[in-house]
Every structure is written in C-alpha cells, then in structure tokens.
Amino acid sequence: MISMIQATFKTFKITVYLIFSAICFVSLIFSGVTLCLIPNLPAVEEIQDIQLQVPLKIFTEDGKLIAEYGEKHRTPINYHEIPTNFVNALISAEDNRFWEHQGVDLIGLARAAFQLATTGSIKSGGSTITMQVAKNYFLSREKTFSRKFNEILLALQIERSLSKEQILELYLNKIYLGHRSYGIAAAARTYYGKPVQELTLAQTAMIAGLPKAPSAYNPIRNPERAIERRNWILDRMLALNYITSTQNVVAKQSPVTAKYHAPKSEIDALYAADIARAEALNMFPDDIYTGGYKIFTSINSTQQAAGLEAIATHLEDYSKRHGYLGPEDSVDITALLNTQDSKTDLQSLTALLKDYRQVNHLIPALVWEVTNDEANLISRNGDLISLPTKQLTWARKYISADKKGPRVRKASDVLASGDIVRVYKDQETDEWRLGQLPKAQAALVAINPKTGAINALQGGFEFYSSKFNRATSARRQAGSAFKPFIYYSALEDGFTAASIVNDAPVVFQDKQLETAWRPENAGGKFYGPTRLRQALYQSRNLISIRIVQTLGIKQTIDTVKKFGFSEQHLPKDLSIALGSAAVTPLELATAYSTIANGGTNITPYLIDHIEDFNGNIVYQNPNTQHATRTNDNSDPSNNKEADKTESSTPFGDHTPSAQSIEITSEKPEIDPRSIYIITDMMKDVIKLGTGRRAKELDRDDIAGKTGTTNDQVDAWFSGFNGDLVTTVWVGFDSPSTLGRNEYGGRAALPIWIDFMKKALPPYESNTKQPEGIVTIRINPTTGHRALPGEKDAIFEIFRSEHVPPPPEEDNARPVLIDQGHPTDVLDELF
Structure with missing residues (x-):
C-alpha cells in the first residue's frame, strides 16, 4: 500500500514537472516569438493616428455634391x-x-x-x-x-x-x-x-x-x-x-427591401468637376483620391441646372427641326411576341433594354407593336406607352441638314416593331413623346465679371455620352461674336459710334489664293454708308473688314490682345475682322467679362477652396481674396488695389493637367469710356439687331452679340449685364453645317435666353457712366452733329475728345469708300 502511494506520488511529481516544463517551454517560445514580432508592430502613436481612405468629393458653392472620386465608397x-x-x-x-x-x-x-x-x-x-x-x-x-x-x-x-x-x-x-x-x-x-x-x-x-x-x-x-x-x-x-x-x-417578418443605390450627385456639373479633379490632382498627387479632400467650386447650383436644361431642350429642338435620325438599334422580338405568357413578355422585352441607359430625361424604349394609328412601346422602366400618329408628325426622315423626307401620315412611317428609341414625358401635358439623342453639341459658360468666378459650365449635351469638354477645349471660329473687339479697336483709333463707313463690295487679290476673295454680308446684300453703331447691331461684315483695313493688322491684334486672347491663335490677315480667330467658349466669355465690368481683365476660376479630411483649408484660390474694379463706381470692390491681383493660370496657381486653358492674366490699360460706348452699342444688338429675340427678357441692362461662321458651321451668342456674362456655342464636333438659317440668333441665342431667365438677378445692374462721356444729337444719315431743330435727329454718346464739331466746323471722318446708299433693311439672317 505504501509502495503504491509512493509510486503514485512519484508519478504525480513527474506529471507536474512535465506540465511545468511544458508551460515554461511554451512560455519561452511565446516570449521569443513575442520579442521577435513586437519590433515589427506599429507604434502607439501610429495606432492613435489612423487615417481612413476617404474618396475625393466635389461640391458647388452652396454645398451640393457634384461628384465623388475614389475606388472606395x-x-x-x-x-x-x-x-x-x-x-x-x-x-x-x-x-x-x-x-x-x-x-x-x-x-x-x-x-x-x-x-x-x-x-x-x-x-x-x-x-x-x-x-x-x-x-x-x-x-x-x-x-x-x-x-x-x-x-x-x-x-x-x-x-x-x-x-x-x-x-x-x-x-x-x-x-x-x-x-x-x-x-x-x-x-x-x-x-x-x-x-x-x-x-x-x-x-x-x-x-x-x-x-x-x-x-x-x-x-x-x-x-x-x-x-x-x-x-x-x-x-x-x-x-x-x-x-x-x-x-x-x-x-x-420584414421583407428584403435592399436594392443598389449608386452614389448620387445633387447637381449635374460633371464637366466642371472633371476640371476641378484634374487641378486638385496636380496639387495633391499622392492622396487626392483617398485623403478625404473636399473641393468647393464656384459653381452655382441654380445656374448650373438652368444651363443643363437649356442646352438639353434646345439641342433636342434643333435635332427635331432637321428630322428623325432613326432608331438607335433594332432587335428581332418575333419569338417573344408569340409566347403565351404576357408577364414573361414584358420582362423579356424590358431585359432587351438593360444595356441602354437614360440620358438626361431621354429614356430608352422598345417598340413592340405598330399600327397605322399608333405605336406601342415599353420603356426601360417598364412603362407601357402609346404614341399616336399625331405626335410623330415631326419625325420626317433626316436626309441632310437641309433636307427631310416626306410627311408622316401613319405611325409605321416612323417606327417598326423591334426599334429601340428614346421617349420622354412632356412636362406641360404629362404625355409621352418620341425623342432622339441629338448629334449636335453645345457648350455654355457663365462667369461673374466682377470676380472671375465660373458660375456655370456645361461642356456638351451629356457628360457620359462624351467627356470631351467643349467649353474649355473646343477651339472654334467665333464669327461675328468677335466683332465687339474689332469695334473697340476702332473707337480707340478715333472712330465713334456715329462714324460712317461704307458697306460696299470689295475684292482682294492674293497670289496665295486660287481665286479672288470677295467677302459678303450674310444674305449677300450691301447697304452703303452706315453708322458704326448700326453696323455692329446689324453685323455687317464688310464694315468690319474696312475697319481692320484702316487700322492695320498689327494695330488690331495689339488692341484685341488686351482682352486676354492669345496672339498665337489670332489670324494675321483681314479674316480677323470676320471672327476667324479660333477661341474656346471660356476664352470668349472671359473677354466679354472685360467689357461687362468696365475694362478690367479677370482671371476665371473654378476652385474656390479645398479642405482636407479634418476640415482644414489646404488651398484657397487667390482670386477669391481680392475685389475687382467694376464699371459701377459705387461698388465697394471699386479700388485700385484690385488691379494688382494676378494669377498664373485661369483656375488659380495650378493648371489642370487635362483641359488646359490658355488665357493671359495680364492687366493692360483699357479705356472704360470706349468700353461704355461698346456696351451701349451691344445693347442695340438686342433692342434692334440680330439678338432681338432676347427682348423677351424685358430688361434694359443686357447686351450681347450673335456669331455665325461660314455655312453655319458654328453658332454663338455671348451676352451679359454687370453681374453675369454667358457664352453659348452650338455646332458639331466634326465641323459641318448646322443647316440653312441655323445662325447664332436661332441655334445659340434661345439657349442663352432660357438660361438667363433663371440666372440673372431680379434687379437690373446699374452701370455708372464714366467721366469724359458726352451725349449729343446727330444726323443719323451723316453722323454729323445735328442742326438746331433738325428733324429725325438722334442722340449718340462720344468720348469728349471725339465729339463732332458744330456743323459749320464739321471735319468728321469721311466715308471710306463712297459707294452705295444707306438703307433701313435689317440683315435678319446673321
């Protein structure tokens, strides 16, 4: 018995020893591994300073989300x-x-x-x-x-x-x-x-x-x-x-309600967001997409929405004017229509549309049945739609920009079973309509002329259809929208708004040309001696050419450059008078801003400031820290220090790697008196001339100029008041005619009008007349000072040193070429 106890005790001691040894061994191994691994662990400070990967977000000036960039939501x-x-x-x-x-x-x-x-x-x-x-x-x-x-x-x-x-x-x-x-x-x-x-x-x-x-x-x-x-x-x-x-x-008991919700922007301004993203990438290349940065732009959400809507509406109107382009695609749905399961039919039909996304308000739809009286469709969203023939009458077949097919008499003239088309709901009638994606494109830029802030920027019909930003990168001939700078050059050289220049034919011989150059006005008419003011609002080509002839090419270019245009893109021949200079909508809007604010060059900017993840401002655009002199001397921003503000690029100190813009930021001296006169002349473009459709705005403070290039390839309207400058361009990406009569006043001006209806402040801007301006009565035919009591005399404004002398001392600038006779006929086509 004692021996058994001793044996048991011995076994117990051995077991305890072995367990203790195992524990010590494991502890030794664990301690060794621990000592080996601890040096590789992050420090406490690193743990306490953990940074999450947060995507880049871009906002409007009023804090609405435009876009989010980054792999991780x-x-x-x-x-x-x-x-x-x-x-x-x-x-x-x-x-x-x-x-x-x-x-x-x-x-x-x-x-x-x-x-x-x-x-x-x-x-x-x-x-x-x-x-x-x-x-x-x-x-x-x-x-x-x-x-x-x-x-x-x-x-x-x-x-x-x-x-x-x-x-x-x-x-x-x-x-x-x-x-x-x-x-x-x-x-x-x-x-x-x-x-x-x-x-x-x-x-x-x-x-x-x-x-x-x-x-x-x-x-x-x-x-x-x-x-x-x-x-x-x-x-x-x-x-x-x-x-x-x-x-x-x-x-x-709750059902599954989950479905995919893609990150949604609150305002569509993706062309602007792409510029801001590229610029921020230059500033913070290492962590721009993961550092939680927030970019606050100068985009005004109300104006941006108005610009997008105006472009979409009128590009679609333009497209419809020229006929139906046909279905986007066509599929064979015979087998689906023969099945007996109507529910399966609908699901199968809508499944055919899954690869077609909605573009703006245009929804993809499939035509599944057509009769003489109507076409039946199903939308991507499952809506069953009936389009009667009377709603399809616009859809005559497109043949060319100037030619359409025969009239539509039945629905089958337009649509066929299996066609994939676009539909939308009319906001006024709440009825479905047939639409189509326009082939033409447009761009819109709106700038605050006092600060340079870009309030709205749309570079095309829809960003995901084409990411090419036409507002900043499409360099197209400006046509007559360039003429205000030619006329300013004339005023600086001693011309006045009352100067008479002859609108008559002229022929230029050039050994480099196969034939002689015979420039014409739109419509091919000539109107004889014409006052400079009238020539501008009627957009007379020959008079612009004669002005440049008189001034000389070099002097004209030297003056035009003051508005920020790059000399390398200005033609070195008389075609500059007709607007052959290739400019972007942003460049033209920037130049017009100099007119709108009374003669001060501005540097347009898109990024106001950038915040890091913790809300600290890591970039502040220098343009937002300074005031700018305006044409209203009562404005608190009217001070000389503002003229010293400069920036190395149009969007601040950093140029976007993509969509770069060439606009100089020099601030040459521009005579505010000549600017005041040009502005007043451009108001007549709207009151009396080619921009008369804008009279529906019922405002006395707006001015502007239409522009159209040869064969109606490019259509422009650029207009402004003291608070807002807006430039609109319409054309095709591959230059081709927009069609007969598609001038600036028809293709571009309606976009400008619809935008300005919503974008202009409700109050009119006050333009204070600068010192050195004199108003006198003149003879509208001769441009000379009117005699006392003379009938039909009109008022005109002059710089004080260029006031016509009294009739008995009149030595006013003569007509350059004495040919033809004046007329009151207005060239409405230009």
Whole structure:
C-alpha cells in the first residue's frame, strides 16, 4: 500500500514537472516569438493616428455634391452618430464579449484551436472586433500562425491605446460590406439609399450580417441567405437582451427591401468637376483620391441646372427641326411576341433594354407593336406607352441638314416593331413623346465679371455620352461674336459710334489664293454708308473688314490682345475682322467679362477652396481674396488695389493637367469710356439687331452679340449685364453645317435666353457712366452733329475728345469708300 502511494506520488511529481516544463517551454517560445514580432508592430502613436481612405468629393458653392472620386465608397461617422441598435447587432454577430475582454477572447481562441485539432483545418479564427481592427488596418488577410500572433499582440496593444468606443468607430468605418462600400454609413446608402440613423431594426441586422461574408450574405444577390443571417443575428440580440420578443418577431417578418443605390450627385456639373479633379490632382498627387479632400467650386447650383436644361431642350429642338435620325438599334422580338405568357413578355422585352441607359430625361424604349394609328412601346422602366400618329408628325426622315423626307401620315412611317428609341414625358401635358439623342453639341459658360468666378459650365449635351469638354477645349471660329473687339479697336483709333463707313463690295487679290476673295454680308446684300453703331447691331461684315483695313493688322491684334486672347491663335490677315480667330467658349466669355465690368481683365476660376479630411483649408484660390474694379463706381470692390491681383493660370496657381486653358492674366490699360460706348452699342444688338429675340427678357441692362461662321458651321451668342456674362456655342464636333438659317440668333441665342431667365438677378445692374462721356444729337444719315431743330435727329454718346464739331466746323471722318446708299433693311439672317 505504501509502495503504491509512493509510486503514485512519484508519478504525480513527474506529471507536474512535465506540465511545468511544458508551460515554461511554451512560455519561452511565446516570449521569443513575442520579442521577435513586437519590433515589427506599429507604434502607439501610429495606432492613435489612423487615417481612413476617404474618396475625393466635389461640391458647388452652396454645398451640393457634384461628384465623388475614389475606388472606395466611404463616409466616416463618429461613434456618437452610430445607432445603439447597430452597435448591439454587430456585437451580437461578431463579438458578444467585446465589452469584457482586453482585445483577445480566450474562449474564442480555444474554440478555434479545438476545431483545428479535430478537423485539421481552421473553421473560425476566434477573432474579436479588436483583432479584426488590427488585421484590417495593419496586417494582411493571409491565414498563417505568424499573422495570427501579430494580430493577437496588436489587439492587446490597441486595447491599451484606444477606448472601446474608438475601436468600434474604427471597425465600423473600415469594414468592407460589398458593392465597393466601406463602413456602415456607405453601406446604408448603397443598400437602402438613406443614412444609417434611419435604418429599421431589420435593415440594421441585415447590414450587421455582411462583415462575415459580404458576397455570401448580400441581400441583393443572395436574399435567402441574407435573411437567414439576419434572423440569426436578431435571435442573438434577443438572447443577449438587446431587443424584445415583439421586436424580434416584427423584424423577422420584414421583407428584403435592399436594392443598389449608386452614389448620387445633387447637381449635374460633371464637366466642371472633371476640371476641378484634374487641378486638385496636380496639387495633391499622392492622396487626392483617398485623403478625404473636399473641393468647393464656384459653381452655382441654380445656374448650373438652368444651363443643363437649356442646352438639353434646345439641342433636342434643333435635332427635331432637321428630322428623325432613326432608331438607335433594332432587335428581332418575333419569338417573344408569340409566347403565351404576357408577364414573361414584358420582362423579356424590358431585359432587351438593360444595356441602354437614360440620358438626361431621354429614356430608352422598345417598340413592340405598330399600327397605322399608333405605336406601342415599353420603356426601360417598364412603362407601357402609346404614341399616336399625331405626335410623330415631326419625325420626317433626316436626309441632310437641309433636307427631310416626306410627311408622316401613319405611325409605321416612323417606327417598326423591334426599334429601340428614346421617349420622354412632356412636362406641360404629362404625355409621352418620341425623342432622339441629338448629334449636335453645345457648350455654355457663365462667369461673374466682377470676380472671375465660373458660375456655370456645361461642356456638351451629356457628360457620359462624351467627356470631351467643349467649353474649355473646343477651339472654334467665333464669327461675328468677335466683332465687339474689332469695334473697340476702332473707337480707340478715333472712330465713334456715329462714324460712317461704307458697306460696299470689295475684292482682294492674293497670289496665295486660287481665286479672288470677295467677302459678303450674310444674305449677300450691301447697304452703303452706315453708322458704326448700326453696323455692329446689324453685323455687317464688310464694315468690319474696312475697319481692320484702316487700322492695320498689327494695330488690331495689339488692341484685341488686351482682352486676354492669345496672339498665337489670332489670324494675321483681314479674316480677323470676320471672327476667324479660333477661341474656346471660356476664352470668349472671359473677354466679354472685360467689357461687362468696365475694362478690367479677370482671371476665371473654378476652385474656390479645398479642405482636407479634418476640415482644414489646404488651398484657397487667390482670386477669391481680392475685389475687382467694376464699371459701377459705387461698388465697394471699386479700388485700385484690385488691379494688382494676378494669377498664373485661369483656375488659380495650378493648371489642370487635362483641359488646359490658355488665357493671359495680364492687366493692360483699357479705356472704360470706349468700353461704355461698346456696351451701349451691344445693347442695340438686342433692342434692334440680330439678338432681338432676347427682348423677351424685358430688361434694359443686357447686351450681347450673335456669331455665325461660314455655312453655319458654328453658332454663338455671348451676352451679359454687370453681374453675369454667358457664352453659348452650338455646332458639331466634326465641323459641318448646322443647316440653312441655323445662325447664332436661332441655334445659340434661345439657349442663352432660357438660361438667363433663371440666372440673372431680379434687379437690373446699374452701370455708372464714366467721366469724359458726352451725349449729343446727330444726323443719323451723316453722323454729323445735328442742326438746331433738325428733324429725325438722334442722340449718340462720344468720348469728349471725339465729339463732332458744330456743323459749320464739321471735319468728321469721311466715308471710306463712297459707294452705295444707306438703307433701313435689317440683315435678319446673321
């Protein structure tokens, strides 16, 4: 008996020794591994200064989101913004002892070790939320023992450095939840289109189930498995007393309401956003898409929306004027129509439209039946549409810009079964209409002439159809929209608004040309001696040419350059008088701004300022820090210091790598008196001349000029008041005629009018007359000072040194060529 006790005791001692030795050995190994791994772990300071990868966001001046750039959709939120239900759901699903452990859950690790020992594979990692933070922020996702050791050590270090709330905040902002969404705020927007604070309990549990396997439990792709995971989490929440039985039952009965919600902008200004993005990339090339930067532009959301609508409306109107271009595509739907299942029919028909996206308000639709009286269609959205023949009468076949096919007498003249077309709802009648994507393009730029802020910029019909920005990069001939700068050159040389120049034929011989150059006015008419004012608002080509002839090419170019035009793009021949200079809409709007503000060059800018992730301003456009002299001397910005403000590029100190703009920022002396006279003459373009359609605005403070190039290839209108300058261009990307009679006054001016209706302030801008301006009565035929009591005399404004002398001393500038007779006929075509 004693020997048995002794033997047992001996065995016990050996066992204890062996266990102690094993513990010491394991401890030694663990300590060695720990000492080896700790130097490679991040410092406490690095843990406390974790930076999330947050996409770049671009906003309007009034804080509306334009665009978001970055591979990861993420909207970081603070812990106090996270609903309690979400915290509880997550802890129930991922780590129910989160509030108790110190970063490592020994029970969970033991369970994982047991699974490894019994199955030979790792079924679960036993990871706590803290360990997942360690893995997500600092470690790889490989399943190795060394990575697991690092994860454990780093989790312990994180728990010592951060509070539980901070750890949860990091986790909930970092985790990947499917559809490029990182963090719960982005997931709530992606799956439910609303903030996380507005999610129901069922929706909260659904998202809380995603971290385990975002693809497997995706409620959009795998709704059945997502419901199973959601219900399991709800049961866990009930077991842990986070919710009541009633809440559990109600939430389980909730249907799956998740669907994909793409990040939505609040205003369509993608052409402007692309410029801002490119410029910011130059400034912050390393982390512009991940650093959480916010760009605040000068874009005014109201004006931008007005510009987009005006361009869309009138490009479609232009397209319809010239006939129906035909269907975008055609498919054989005979087999689908022969099936007996009408529900399957509709689903199958709409499926054929899945690759056609909506463009502006034009929705893709499929024609499935056509009779003589109507066509029946189904839209991409599933709307059943009937188009009677009377609504298709505009859709005569397009043959050329100047020719259409025969009249439409029945619906089958236009549409056929299987056609894929565009439809839209008329806002006034709420009826469906047939539309089409226009082939012509347009651009619009609106600038505040006092500051240079670009209030609106649209570079085409629709950004995703064509990302080429015509507002900044399409260099096209300006036509007669360039003439105000030619006339300013004349005023600077001693001409007056009353000077008489003969509108008569002229022929130029040039050995370099195969034939003689015989420039004409639009319509081919000549009108004889004409006052300069009348010549501008009637857009007389021959008079512009004679002005440049008198001034000389070099003097004309030297004067025109004062408005910011690049000399390399100015022609060195008489064609400059007709607007052969190739300019972008932004350049022309910038030059017109100098007229609108009374003679001060401005540098247009798009970026107002940029903020970093923490809201600190890391870039402030220098143009926004200075006032600019205007033509209203009562304006507080009227000061000499403003003239010293310069910037190296049109958008501040950094030029976009793409869509670069060449506009000089020099500030030469421009006579405000000549500017005042030119502005007054340009007001007559609207009151009496080629821009008369703009009279519908019923304002006395607007001025402008139409422009059309040979064969109506480019159509322009640029106009302004003291608060806003807007330039509109219409044309084809590959230059070709817009069609007979598609002049600036018809193709471009309606866009300008519709835009200005919504963009102009309700009050008229006050333009103070500069010193040195004199108003006298003149004879409208001769341009001379009128005799006392002379009938038909009119008032004209002059610079004081150029006032015509009294009739008995009159030596006014003579007619340059004495040929022809004046007439009151207005060239309405130009």
